[in-house]
Structure formats: structure tokens, C-alpha cells
Amino acid sequence: MIYNLDKINEMAEGDQDFITSVISVFLEEVPIDLEGLEKAIAERDYENVYKLAHKIKPNVDLLGMEQTRAIALEIETLGKNADNMTQIEEKFPVLKKDVLQVVAELQKDFNL
Structure with a gap:
């Protein structure tokens, strides 16, 4: 398990519906953002790369995915800067793998 619910549990104060809601939003939004990020990288659209990585970062942070958050920040x-696309292309597969793994784990763990 590469996710951790400590931050969500602290925010939820025992409200299981809140936890499920946060997980559901993650499962709905982050895969779409990840797909958009992959497309932006392929199209060398560095402005959208920046925006989508920025959008993904707090979502993975909320799930305690520190390594994934660090990659999203990078x-x-x-x-x-458009000159950094090669480095972005090198880092993206790790971000994608981690996010897809967590999506699968969350779907299984929460029956969503």
C-alpha cells in the first residue's frame, strides 16, 4: 500500500462518509488529470503540464503519497520552462505508475 489515510482521517474526525467522498473524488478526478498530463507531455504543451501537475499534487499529498507528491512537484x-520536456518525460512514468497503483488499491479497498 503506497497511500496513507492519516491526513484524511484527521480531517474527517471519524466521519466515514467524508472519507469515502474524498476517495471518490480522487478516483474520479486524478485519473482524468493524469491522462491530460500525459497528453500535454506528448504534445509538448508545457503550460498544461505545469497546470495539471499542480492540480495532481495536493490530491496525492492528501493520500500521504510523499514520493508521488515530490515527483508531481518536480x-x-x-x-x-519548455526546455525541460525531456526531464518531464523521464519522470512522468513513475508518477503514472504510482497513481494507477493507488487508484486500483483504493477501488479494491473501498469497493468503489
């Missing part, structure tokens, strides 16, 4: 920072 991609976000690199996305500020």
Missing part, C-alpha cells in the same frame, strides 16, 4: 516546477 514535474510542476519543470513545466514552467
Whole structure:
């Protein structure tokens, strides 16, 4: 398991519906953002690379995915400059793998 619910549990104060809601939003939004990020990288659209990495970052942070958050931050920072696309292309597969793994784990763990 590469996710951790400590931050969500702290926010939820025992409200299981809140936890399920946060997980559901993650499962709905992050795969779409990840797909958009992959497309932006393929199209060398560094402005959207920056925006989408920025959008993904707090979602993975909320799930305690520190390594994934760090990679999203790197991609976000690199996305500020079109000259960094090669580095972004090198880092993206790790982000994608981690996010897809967590999506599968969350779907299984929460029956969503």
C-alpha cells in the first residue's frame, strides 16, 4: 500500500462518509488529470503540464503519497520552462505508475 489515510482521517474526525467522498473524488478526478498530463507531455504543451501537475499534487499529498507528491512537484516546477520536456518525460512514468497503483488499491479497498 503506497497511500496513507492519516491526513484524511484527521480531517474527517471519524466521519466515514467524508472519507469515502474524498476517495471518490480522487478516483474520479486524478485519473482524468493524469491522462491530460500525459497528453500535454506528448504534445509538448508545457503550460498544461505545469497546470495539471499542480492540480495532481495536493490530491496525492492528501493520500500521504510523499514520493508521488515530490515527483508531481518536480514535474510542476519543470513545466514552467519548455526546455525541460525531456526531464518531464523521464519522470512522468513513475508518477503514472504510482497513481494507477493507488487508484486500483483504493477501488479494491473501498469497493468503489
